[in-house]
Amino acid sequence: MTAADRAERARAADALCQEAFASVGCPETGVALVAVGGYGREELAPYSDLDVVLVHDVEVEAGEWAGKIWYPLWDSGANIDHAVRSFPEVLEQAGADLKVALGLLDLRHLAGDPNLTLRLRTAILAAWRRDAKQRLPQLHDLVRDRGSLLGEIAHLSVPDIKEATGGLRDATVLKALTATWLVDVPHGELESCRQALLDVRDVVHQVAGRGTDRIAPELWADMAPLLELPDAAAVQLHVRRLGKRITHLSRLVWRRADAVVRRPARSATTRRPQLTSLGNGLAIAYEEIVLDRDAKPSGDPLLLLRAAAEAAERDVVLEPSTTARLIAEVPPIPEPWPAEARDLLVRLLAAGRGLLPVWETLEETGALATILPEWERVRLLPHASVVHRFTVDRHLVETCIEASALIRRVSRPDVLMISALLHDIGKGGTVEHSIAGEPIAREIAARVGFDARETELVAALVRWHLLLPQTATTRDPEDPQTVELVTTRIHDREELELLAALTEADAKATSEKAWTTWRASLIRSLVRRASVELSEHLTFEEEPRTVDVPASVRSVPNAVAVTVTEDGDGSTITVMSRDRVGLLADTAAAIALQRVSIRAARVWTEDGIGISRWQVSRTGIDAKVLRERLEAIAEGRLDAGTRLRPADADGLAPIVVLHPEASERATVLEVRAADRPGVVHLVCAALAGLGLTVRSAHVDTLGPQAVDVFYVQDADAEALSAERAAAAADAVRTALSPSG
Incomplete structure (x- = not known):
């Protein structure tokens, strides 16, 4: 045909x-x-x-x-x-x-x-x-409604190759969009896919002996010889690939069409696209991430990941020709990946709904093969269970989207997101997929730069991602051995909370029936009982303190010493001054105003001297400028508070938790919030406003989330009373909320 x-x-x-x-x-x-x-x-x-x-x-x-x-x-x-x-x-x-x-x-x-x-x-x-600008929104609504009703060809067991998303109807609509002259369509790609899908429809008619656009299961095998394919599985994969390609083109063109409809009419003199520089070689033009005019892709191995993360977080298009150029010119990421590369991948995965179109672009352009070659083993792979609404690859992306809404529940959002991406990576073979997936996940986790403990944590989550639902729904909840079944496999509360979040995300991405109120209550009850059996104490590794304090800092009341050392892909900033209430808040503000991303920080006091060491993602920081800015903030000449107001960065509320059991001499306050400039400043300023001091702080940025732990004391250098601790938590929560 x-x-x-x-x-x-x-x-x-x-x-x-x-x-x-x-x-x-x-x-x-x-x-x-x-x-x-x-x-x-x-x-x-x-x-x-x-x-x-x-x-x-x-x-x-x-x-x-x-x-x-x-x-x-x-x-x-x-x-x-x-x-x-x-x-x-x-x-x-x-x-x-x-x-x-x-x-x-x-x-x-x-x-x-x-x-x-x-x-x-x-x-x-x-x-x-x-009338195109007036009619396109209505047409897009028709396309979306049809897709919601009929699903996507790439994921359906009985696909409608005409009306389902990615079918012939979508291809016809794309031709109609081209006729408006408002947007361009990749004509060659569209036409080759459309003609191939028309060939499939011809064969369906011939095999079925009637006019139909739905491919019933019994037709696949008979279609294979007519399409010159080896078997029914090859025909299914062929049809899914065509549907996925047309779906990707449709989503891309519709994003552009919607942007044109929203865009004010350009004057006759405006011909070149208006670029807004985002820094680091990237810019945004007409709601698409592109290369900046002075970008040098060949010198930055992280540029492709950075472009993908920016596009997903902003929910804009990752421009395909830009992606193709990056594939050709960007050097490979060193292995194991540097911390910034891993953070960019986690930011991409935790972007919410913006992840899906960007991930599709990475897949369709071949970029994903350079980042995650193991993905090919699950690409367009159907699930054996009919309860799944998507193929394995799309299910993994949907699990990441669901998990992105749960990152406040866990102290390691980076581990959660990577585990969400990889939990079904072992499917497609003869070995049970959680067993087969464990070594694959371990290898990937090590390659993207996780340390040995983190790598084993990812591997364990992949291995046991079915443990909670299977145990909760098949065992007697009152039997002590039910809890023991979990606690003999899960090592601590951190791992348990990650497994609980992964379980929920996995179920929600599967289908509505997979996460019912009843099922959720069983799993949550099991998690609560298992949590009691596991250690509830927080531990933090103390870094060696080998800082030489300058004599001027010890002898001059308000003296400040700032040093900056570069370590290849970032800098370490060390700040020393006489300890006082608000010192940490002022230091955090001075660094935040530099608009650098804080990867980690450790803060302590030594013989009355407040010392803080900050690992940041940028080089070229001027220690003198930073010191002058800190002095200006301390003396009230610079109001950092108004310039670092909180914003609703990811739509998730901040989490502030008290851990009274974690220390005898201080009250431990754990804060989980969106990573953005000023988080540490806002927390410390709120505590300083209550007359509280931070004895030490442990600050970590894990992808899109900051997980910060503060050891807080009152004026007598003691732990806070229950009432004061609650007030401190409320003050921090208010400070980090956009309405605060």
Whole structure:
């Protein structure tokens, strides 16, 4: 089945229509028989209907011939969808009904007055282009509604290759978008996929022996030889790939079309796209991430990851040609990955709904193969269980999206996101997938730069990601051995909270039925009981303190010493001054105003000297400028508070937890919030406002989330009372909230 076969069927149908027109005595002028829709495109499948319209000028009254013309077509056995309309009626109906307008865009002359057909086609196209900005939102709603109802070809067990997302209807809509002249469509890619899907439809008709667009399970095997494919599985993979490719093109073009609709009209003098620089070689133009004008991709191995993370977090398009250039020019990421590369990957995975289109672009351009070659083993792989609504690859992405809403619940969001991405990576073989996936996940985790403990944690989460739902739903919750089954496999509360979050994300990404209220209550109850059996004490590794305090800092009351050392992909800032209430807040503010990303920080006091050591992601920091800014903040000459107000960075509320059991001499306050400049300052300023001091702090940025632990004391250098501790937690929570 080829395009030539479809064209031959169209020519045969044309001859029938032309005979019918000639046989009933239609007027020679002012009347035309036209083909629309798929027939207009000469794309007839073996059992396609013939969509035809008999059009006449207003001056020509439709006579008996207007009814008689259909009889010869019926007698021939053809299935026809027909109408008789005046010229104005056709235009009116096209203006009122988008589906009619789409069919008329492919209008083709069959018989009668060719001038009338030409005038009609010209009028239809002119109206479509004139009203495009007003009509495209409604058309996009139709596309989305159809997709919500029918699903995506790439993930359906019984796909509708015409109406489902990624099908022939979407391809037709993309051609209609091209006709607006508002957006461009990758024509070559679209046309090759469309023709291949038309070949599939032809074969479906032939095998089924009737006109159908749905591929029933029993048809796959019979389709294989006609498509020159080895077996039913190869046919399914072929159809899924075509559907996924068209889906990707459709989403990309619709993002661009929506941006055009929202964009103010450009003046005649504005021709070049307006670039807004984002730094680090990237810019944004018309809601798409592109390379900045002075970017040098060959010198930055992280540029592809950075571009993907920016696009996903901003929920904008990762421009495909930019991605293709980055694949060609960006050097490989060193292995194991540096910390910044791992953080960029975690930021990408935790971006929420913005992840899906960016991940699709990485897949379709081949970029993902350079970042995560293991992905190919699960790409478009169907699940064995019918409860899953997506193929394995899409399920993993959806699990990341669900997990991104749960990162406040865990102290290691980076581990959660990587585990969400990899939890089903072992599927597709003969070994149980959680067992097969464990060594794969371990290898990937080590490659992306996790240390030995973190790597084992990722591997364990992949190995046991089914433990909680299987145990909670198949064992007696009152039997002590039920809890023991969990605690003998899970080492501590940190691992348990990660497993609980992964379990919830996995279930929600599977289907609505997989995370019912009843199922959730069973799992949460099991987690609570297992938590009691595991250690509840927080431990933090203390770094060696080998700082030499300058004599001036010890002898001069307000003296400040700042040193900056560079370590290749970032800097370490060390700040020393006489300890006082608010010192840490002021230091954090001075660093935040530098607009650098804080990777980690450790703070302590030594003989009355407050010492803080900050690891940041940027080089080229001027120690003198930083010291002057800190002094200006301390003396009240610079108001950092108004410049570091909180913003609703990721839509998730900050989490502030007290751990009274973690220390006898201080109250431990754990803060989980979106990583953004000023988080540490806001926390410390809120505590300073209550007259509290921070004895030590442990600050870590893990992908999109800051996980900061503060050891807080009152004026007597003692732990806080329960009342004061609650007030401190409330003050910090308020300070970090956008409304605070």
